[in-house]
Amino acid sequence: MSATTKIVYRELDGHSPHFWRVLGGVALFVLAGLMSAFYMEHHGHHVTGMTNQVVWGMPHVFAVFLIVAASGALNIASIGSVFERGLYKPLARLSGLLALCLLAGGLTVLLLDLGRADRLIVAMTHYNFRSIFAWNVLLYSGFFGIVAAYLWTMMSRHGAPFYKPAAFAAFLWRLTLTTGTGSIFGFLVARDAYNAAIMAPMFIAMSFAYGKAIFMLIMVGVYTATGRPLGDVVVTRLQRLMGIVLAATLYFVLVQHLTNLYMEERRAVEAFILTGDTIHTFLFWVVQIGIGGIIPLVLLLHPRLGGSRSASVLASVLIIMGGLAQVYVIIIGGQTYPLTLFPGMEASSQFFDGVVNTYTPTLAEIVLGIGGMGIALALVLVACALLRFLPESLADEVIDPDHVAKIVDMADEAGNAEAAKA
Amino acid sequence: MTGLRLVLVMVVAALFGVLPALAGDGPFPTIPKGKGGKCVEDTQFMRRNHMDLLKHQRDETMREGIRTTEHGLQGCISCHAVQGADGKPVTIKSEEHFCNACHSYAGVSPDCFACHASVPPVGASPPGAVHGQGPTP
Amino acid sequence: MSENHSSDLATDRAHAVDRAGSCGCSGDSGVSRRGFVAGAGTLVTMTLATGVVLIAPAQSKPVDEPASPDVRWGLLVDTSKCEAGCSACVDACREEQGWEGHGRPEQNPQWIRKVDLKETATGRTFSLPVMCQHCTHPPCVDVCPTGASFKRADGIVLVDRHICIGCRYCMMACPYKARSFVHEDIENQKPHMPRGKGCVEACTLCVHRIDAGGVPACVEKCGGAGTGAMLFGDLNDPNAEISKRIATYATTQIRPDLKLNPGVFYQGL
Structure with missing residues (x-):
């Protein structure tokens, strides 16, 4: 591949006032998030909307979203290395970096929400190996190590011999990691809304969609802001890929709900989510499926919008909104639906047995979650200013000098035309 | 300038516990x-x-x-x-x-x-x- | 009346232990103290064995020995005796362990609660207490990342607050909603029941009483001010009243389909 050898990577200009303005803006979000965490830690969780009925709240929505997106962001690098698509190789460094930063942001939110965040050292030194949560701690730590090594093989002259093994390790590790994240919910036997093996593959599909949407936004954002060339080939490829993974996500959602609907004992919880009168029904149909599913699917796969930057950016924003709604419905919706302790009986008590729980997030926990996104973004910006993660140009003639993309596209079109004739 | 330095030294000393010691508690805790x-x-x-x-x-x-x-x-x-x-x-x-x-x-x-x-x-x-x-x- | 008698004894014994604890200043009293407490335990066991039926006699293990895996502590609740309006067990627990709320019902801790039930098909109504079910295969213990949730040798499921990081995954995993998270600073904890902000907690089956040869506060109060619907004992001992009752009458556990084998049995559920 002659294409990949000519790529020149250059740091962002860390001395420009523009860079500092953006970084300063992001830092404000980080600061607000940290202050929220301190406020929650100081007063206790009673200043949040989380209760003994809904024990995981907004911080977990943001944290799970970011962690899932992190493993998805790595996939662009994997397509270049593991699946040998040369066009994606120039994007690999940013892809790996984004994966690390998103994971760091998500984990920070998760840790700062702990009842005893000061006991981080305990979480690092005491492991219960029957706990999928403990395994996730190891998976996250391993992810940092492996992706860092992977980046090193791409960015160091001495790393080349280890490039392939590192790429494969990173790819397998990220699949395992998202399986682990999905299984946090899949392994919950007691709750009707969870406890399904499909959670793990569904989370993997979700990660592809969220990760690529964030990647698209950052890439277009940085290249537009810095005036670096960004060609249609890259955008079109990512656009199509996002469309396909989004369709896969919707497919898993469909299968999950169909399976549950088929099981008599799960019908009540399905009715609660799909046809209830709570916020979850709105979030599911309007935000997750409509705004975050169908509309971006059209924007991404409509032939006339191919290569359209605004369509891609809009679709990415919508996918992120839909993704947050999806994680919200999974985490919060699953908890607000009452636990079934006594099948075939109507239960009531002073401790909210048999009633749909309410959850009203407070500002503190939302700000903490957004702070996590800020941490991820700030880390990306700083890293891009310090090291050579970004190609100087992603123009078509730079990343595809042999016009491979055009030839492939023309062949596709010819094939389509023939199929249409037949 | 000298005055400023003196102030600085005193602040640092206070931070490191010299002042509490001068206040009469002695350098060791009272148990x-x-x-x-x-x-x-x-x-x-x-x-x-x-x-x-x-x-x-x-x-x-x-x-x-x-x-x-x-x-x-x-x-x-x-x-x-x-x-x-x-x-x-x-x-x-x-x-x-x-x-x-x-x-x-x-x-x-x-x-x-x-x-x-x-x-x-x-x-x-x-x-x-x-x-x-x-x-x- | 025999119940009251036994409860007095239990209190006396607790005091004896307290005194022994607080005087830990002279090194040579260790042996005699141990002997004294062990002796008190035997005395109580004998006294209880004479006539108490509802509150099963608990064997007081020597203080310096660990809980025995040969024992499986459990509860039996007779729903035909449990009355809907009665909350003696809940009140007793709150008083014993000191988990009073802070005026925010959804965030207040609730170690034990009374659940009123109505069978949808038949319209039959009844009431029962729900607390930590002290499962043989507790999901909270499985999911706990640090091992803070653990099961003692004698089947009592506890939270080790020293290594609880407050992640609340156990609360997500518990099918019985038995656990609470402490949402605010706490003061004036009971010396036998340290509790604090940011940790998860639940019914301990009054492990401090059991280790001193007593019975859980809820069972004691249910037998006194309540309706005598609760029975405590060693499920592994075929001669224990609780084992005999379970062997004689139809009983069930909550969500037996989950195969967690809770230590709390319900009669008439």
Whole structure:
């Protein structure tokens, strides 16, 4: 591949006032998030909307979203290395970096929400190996190590011999990691809304969609802001890929709900989510499926919008909104639906047995979650200013000098035309 | 310039505890005396190892249900309770509290009292009485 | 009346232990103290064995021995005796362990609660207490990342607050909603029950009483001010009243389909 050898990577200009303005803006979000965490830690969780009925709240929505997106962001690098698509190789460094930063942001939110965040050292030194949560701690730590090594093989002259093994390790590790994240919910036997093996593959599909949407936004954002060339080939490829993974996500959602609907004992919880009168029904149909599913699917796969930057950016924003709604419905919706302790009986008590729980997030926990996104973004910006993660140009003639993309596209079109004739 | 430097030196000195020392407390913490004459172990040993004893006892009690009390926190709290101005034992919030006397000085914050009571239970018989000794003032 | 008698004894014994604890100042009293407490335990066991039926006699293990894996502590609730308006067990627990609320019902801790039930098909109504079910295969213990949730040798499921990081995954995993998270600073904890902000907690089956040869506060109060619907004992001992009752009458556990084998049995559920 002659294409990949000519790529020149250059740091962002860390001395420009523009860079500092953006970084300063992001830092404000980080600061607000940290202050929220301190406020929650100081007063206790009673200043949040989380209760003994809904024990995981907004911080977990943001944290799970970011962690899932992190493993998805790595996939662009994997397509270049593991699946040998040369066009994606120039994007690999940013892809790996984004994966690390998103994971760091998500984990920070998760840790700062702990009842005893000061006991981080305990979480690092005491492991219960029957706990999928403990395994996730190891998976996250391993992810940092492996992706860092992977980046090193791409960015160091001495790393080349280890490039392939590192790429494969990173790819397998990220699949395992998202399986682990999905299984946090899949392994919950007691709750009707969870406890399904499909959670793990569904989370993997979700990660592809969220990760690529964030990647698209950052890439277009940085290249537009810095005036670096960004060609249609890259955008079109990512656009199509996002469309396909989004369709896969919707497919898993469909299968999950169909399976549950088929099981008599799960019908009540399905009715609660799909046809209830709570916020979850709105979030599911309007935000997750409509705004975050169908509309971006059209924007991404409509032939006339191919290569359209605004369509891609809009679709990415919508996918992120839909993704947050999806994680919200999974985490919060699953908890607000009452636990079934006594099948075939109507239960009531002073401790909210048999009633749909309410959850009203407070500002503190939302700000903490957004702070996590800020941490991820700030880390990306700083890293891009310090090291050579970004190609100087992603123009078509730079990343595809042999016009491979055009030839492939023309062949596709010819094939389509023939199929249409037949 | 010299004046500014002097101020700086004084601020730094204050930060490192020179001023509290000048205030008359002496360079060492004032440790309130316990009741009942004698600790469960030698004083020097306790100074170095009380945390390990407590941890060992806590794990045995918590995890295994061994209910011996030789090295339990409740014992420490009972014997080393410091009476406040109102005649009641002071809580960990007070600098006078036995644990705080050293821990503030050493800059080590014990995590025990986020959960454990830092004063003897109300109505508990004064430990000194068991041994036929009055509480040490 | 025999119940009251036994409860007095239990209180006396607790005091004895307290005194032993607080006087830990003279090194030479260790052996005699141990002997004294063990002796008190035997005395109580004998006294209880004479006539108490509802509150099963508990064997007081020697203080310096760990909980025995040969024992499996459990509860039996007779729903035909449990009355809907009665909350003696809940009140007793709250008083014993000190988990009073802070005026925010959804965030208040609730170690034990009374659940009123109506069978949808038949309209039959009844009431029962729900607390930590002390499962043989507790999901909270499985999911706990640090091992803070653990099961003692004698089947009592506890939270080790020393290594609980407050992640609340156990609360997500518990099918019985038996656990609570402490949402605010707490003061004036009971010396036998340290509790604090940011940790998860639940019914301990009054492990401090059991280790001293007593019975859980809820069972004691249910037998006194309540309706005598609760029975405590060793499920592994075929001669224990609880084992005999379970062997004689139809009983069930909550969500037996989950195969967690809770230590709390319900009669008439």
